[in-house]
Amino acid sequence: MIIDSGLRVSLRHRNFFIVLILVGATFCLLPYWLDDYRLHVVIVSLFYVMMASSWNLLAGYTGQVSFAHAAFAGIGAYTSGILAVKAGMNPWLGVMMGTILAGFLGVCLGFLCIKMGGIYLSLTTLAFSEILHIIIINEYEVTRGTMGLQVPALMVEYSKAAYLYIMLAATVLTLIIIYTVIHSNLGLNFRAVQNDESAAASLGVHVVQIRVLAFTVSCALAGFAGGLYGHYLLLITPEIPSLDQQFLVLAMAVIGGMGSFLGPIIGSFVLEILSEYIRAYGEYHVLVFGLVALAMARFSPNGLTGLMDRLGSRRSSI
Amino acid sequence: MAFLEGVGITKRFGGIVALNSVNFRIERGQIVGLIGPNGAGKTTLFNAVAGAYKPTSGQVLFDGQDMTGLASYEMCRHGIARTFQVARPFPDMTCRENVLVAIINRRQSNSPAEQNRLAEETLEFVGLGDQRRTQAKNLNLIEKKKLEMARALATDPKLVLLDEVLGGLNTQEIGQAIELVRRLRDERGQTVFWIEHVMGAVMNAAEKVIVLNEGTKLMEGTPSEVVTDERVIQAYLGHA
Numbered sequence: 001m002i003i004d005s006g007l008r009v010s011l012r013h014r015n016f017f018i019v020l021i022l023v024g025a026t027f028c029l030l031p032y033w034l035d036d037y038r039l040h041v042v043i044v045s046l047f048y049v050m051m052a053s054s055w056n057l058l059a060g061y062t063g064q065v066s067f068a069h070a071a072f073a074g075i076g077a078y079t080s081g082i083l084a085v086k087a088g089m090n091p092w093l094g095v096m097m098g099t100i101l102a103g104f105l106g107v108c109l110g111f112l113c114i115k116m117g118g119i120y121l122s123l124t125t126l127a128f129s130e131i132l133h134i135i136i137i138n139e140y141e142v143t144r145g146t147m148g149l150q151v152p153a154l155m156v157e158y159s160k161a162a163y164l165y166i167m168l169a170a171t172v173l174t175l176i177i178i179y180t181v182i183h184s185n186l187g188l189n190f191r192a193v194q195n196d197e198s199a200a201a202s203l204g205v206h207v208v209q210i211r212v213l214a215f216t217v218s219c220a221l222a223g224f225a226g227g228l229y230g231h232y233l234l235l236i237t238p239e240i241p242s243l244d245q246q247f248l249v250l251a252m253a254v255i256g257g258m259g260s261f262l263g264p265i266i267g268s269f270v271l272e273i274l275s276e277y278i279r280a281y282g283e284y285h286v287l288v289f290g291l292v293a294l295a296m297a298r299f300s301p302n303g304l305t306g307l308m309d310r311l312g313s314r315r316s317s318i
Numbered sequence: 319m320a321f322l323e324g325v326g327i328t329k330r331f332g333g334i335v336a337l338n339s340v341n342f343r344i345e346r347g348q349i350v351g352l353i354g355p356n357g358a359g360k361t362t363l364f365n366a367v368a369g370a371y372k373p374t375s376g377q378v379l380f381d382g383q384d385m386t387g388l389a390s391y392e393m394c395r396h397g398i399a400r401t402f403q404v405a406r407p408f409p410d411m412t413c414r415e416n417v418l419v420a421i422i423n424r425r426q427s428n429s430p431a432e433q434n435r436l437a438e439e440t441l442e443f444v445g446l447g448d449q450r451r452t453q454a455k456n457l458n459l460i461e462k463k464k465l466e467m468a469r470a471l472a473t474d475p476k477l478v479l480l481d482e483v484l485g486g487l488n489t490q491e492i493g494q495a496i497e498l499v500r501r502l503r504d505e506r507g508q509t510v511f512w513i514e515h516v517m518g519a520v521m522n523a524a525e526k527v528i529v530l531n532e533g534t535k536l537m538e539g540t541p542s543e544v545v546t547d548e549r550v551i552q553a554y555l556g557h558a
Contacts, residue, residue, distance in 0.1 A: 185422040188411075192419040195408035201390035202368065202400055204423035204473055 016179060020172060027168050031161035039160045045272040046167040047229045050174045052252040052264030054221035057178055059250075060259035061187065062214040063194035065118075067246055068109060068125035071132045072102045072219040073226025074241020078136065078143060080227040081151040081236045086142070091154050095227035102223020103216050110215030114208055117197075129246065136238050148237040151230055163232050170228055174221050175265075181217065182261060190214060251289050255296050257303030266304050319382055321346040321509055322477055327366055327376035329359075336362045338533040339376065344477075344526075349503055349510040351520035351541070354530035355554055360513045361403060363530065364479050367511075368400040369393035381476065395425045399475035403482045403513075405462040409455035413446050413465055414438075416454055420472035436472065443506075444468040444498060460491045467498060477509045478502060484516040492516065496523055521545060529553070 030042060051073060059065045079101050080094030089097070109128055113121045137145050144150075155162050181187055192200040193210050201207050230236040239245065248271070256267020271289065278285040300307045320343035329337040337359045344350045352360050365371040367378055369390040378386045385396060407416050417437045421428070428436065441447050444464040449457065454465060463483055470478055480499065484492050496519050502508045514520045520527060521541040529536040529544055531553040537544065544550055 185418075188415060188419050188422060191411055191415075192408055195410055196406055198370065198390070199402065199406045199408065200419065202370070202394060202402075203420040203469060204391050204394035204425075205419065206391050206423075 013183065020175065024168060024172050028165065031164055036160050039164055041273065041276050043160070043163055043167050043232060045269050046164075046171045047225055047232075048249065048252055048268035048272055049171050049265050050225035051222060051249045052256065052268045053174060053178050053261075054218045054225070055249050056253045056258060056260075056264045057181065057190075057221075058214050058218035060253065060263075061182065061190045061194060062211060064113070064211060064214060065122045066109075066125040066215075066218070067122055067243070067250075068129040068132075069218070069222050069249055070243070070246035071129040071241040072106065072222035073229065073245070074132065074136065074238075075102045075105060076223030076226030077230030077236045077240050078149070079223075081149045081230050082142060084151050084231075085149060091152055091231050095154075095224065095231065098227035099220050099224040102226070103220030106215045106217075106219025106223075107212055109219070110212035113215075114211060126243075129241065129243065133238060133241055133243075136241060143236075143238075146238060148235045150235055153234060154228070154231045158234075167228060167232070170224065174224070177217070177221070179261060186210075186213070248289075251293055255289075255293055255303050257305030260302070260305045263303050263305040270304065320344060320379070321348075321381060322367070322511065323377075323379040324363070324367065325377040325379065327363065327378065328374045329362055329366055329371060330374045335533055337366065337373070340530070340533075340535050342528050342535065342538065344509060344511060346476075346509050347503065347507070348526060349499065349512060349524050351524035351527040352511060352513045352530065353515070353517070353520060353527060353544070354536070357532070358530040358553075359533045360530055361481055364400060364481055364511075364513065367393075368398055368479055391423075394423075394473050394475075397474075397476035398479065399470035399473045399477070400479035401463075401466045401470050401481055401483065403485070405459075405466040407454035407457070407462055407465045407469070410453065412451050412453055413441060413457070413468075414450040416465055417441060417468050417472045420469045424474050426474075440468045440472045443471065443501075445494075459486055460494070463487070463495065464498070467502075471502065471506065471508075475508065477511065480510060480512045480514075482513050482515060484514060484519055492519060495519075499523060517545070 031039060034042070051069060055066070055069045076095070076098035079098035080091060083089040083094045083097055084091050109125065113124050116124060136143050154166060189205050189210050192205055193207055197207055226240060230240065252267035252271045253264040255271060256265065257263025274288070275285045278288055296303055302309070322344040324340055324342045326339045326341060327337055328335070328339050340363060352363070354360055362371065366373045369388050369392060372387040377384055380396065380398060385393060408419070414437050417440050418433065421433050421436050441450055444467055446461060446464050446468060449461060454462070457465060467483070483495055483499070487495060499510060499512065500523060503510055512520065512524065524541055526538060527541050527544040528538040529550050536549055536553060537547055
């Protein structure tokens, strides 16, 4: 399905996989170099890479800005956690179930939003997110509400290194899926719908199908990330499907560079690491992120990747 | 049996009757003009035929099939392509990608190599060959209109609805555009239904002209018949 069989573009795709393998291999060595705290930061960053990248697929490539992404991570986490605690299900199986349920609810939300665009779609997803949040907090019997649900780990003996490898593998899988979609005919249809829905329809694009499909893939990936994350934290709280988390994911994608493949990846690592440094000075990271986002919006709407592109082209034109 | 036939097409928007029981027939291989003063309902008629609007009542028959009320993308897959009055290419995509979108959504699918070839060929046909990697938002007006036509052609249609292609073009560009429309019919076997305000062009290229005024069909005939018709002149100049 890779759209261009020209030699130059095939090389570009091959280069992506090479870089991915090299970076992945480097990350595999991290447990030998980093202490547990720093490994934790990397694991959390990888979670955000999965979240920001899959959110970007929906918002940056089909133009549907969803505020329910963190909620879907929560669906993945709670589904897996509840099945493990109440039904004794194997956590790996639980994560799979969480992913499937997230995907299914993604289809539902996608259809719900189909007549809406722009701000109305965003508001509807926001409402969905809030409703889910309230349900989770109130259904104490099942979710333990704000106390949090204690869940088993993904392995018998808890090991940060093992979790790093797991999250790394999951992130690589997520990125491969997203990359393939973006560079396929489906990706072209995504962008066509984002650029101009009516014009796309007049060219034979089944807009409803495309929009719902984007929701499905994006939400399933969020559920997958959330499921794994929950079993890493060992405690699933309503913090995961919260708007705080949602805006953090949004900031990472936007500041990194919406609508580009690399943007959310860069944004996730930069903001997560920045967040850890600022945490020493109290809760100011929200303020800092807000200021950074403002500066980006004013000077570099295409985020950090936009900034890199401009510096790159300026150098080459000298 | 006519290639495209509208039977009593009526479109109401609340209390406003945009189209009032319009009947028309177009034969295969014709270039038919659609003219009328502003607000006559020309684009509304196109929207009804292309699936952007569902007629309040009446029928759209295409190549023997009742297509009334089908969605845009279904109309497209049945062979009806349309351009928009204000050219709307996908701004953040290259010319090649714009045309590819049309090609990948065709009814009969093609291999990636074939899709690339078709994209190249369509861009060459309209004269945008060397702009293939240019972002659509960076094109000038005539280039945007050519891209608009290329996209419509890339859907592999049987009927092309052109909505005011010549607006804003200078004399030389108008000549280019008319030539392109002729080639659509002569080289690509398309039937063309063409809304136009530039009278000279329509009279030159069309075999038949349909005149709309205030939502109703005033008359139809050959270009020379239409241009000399008293009612048509009155409609354009207004009542004394």
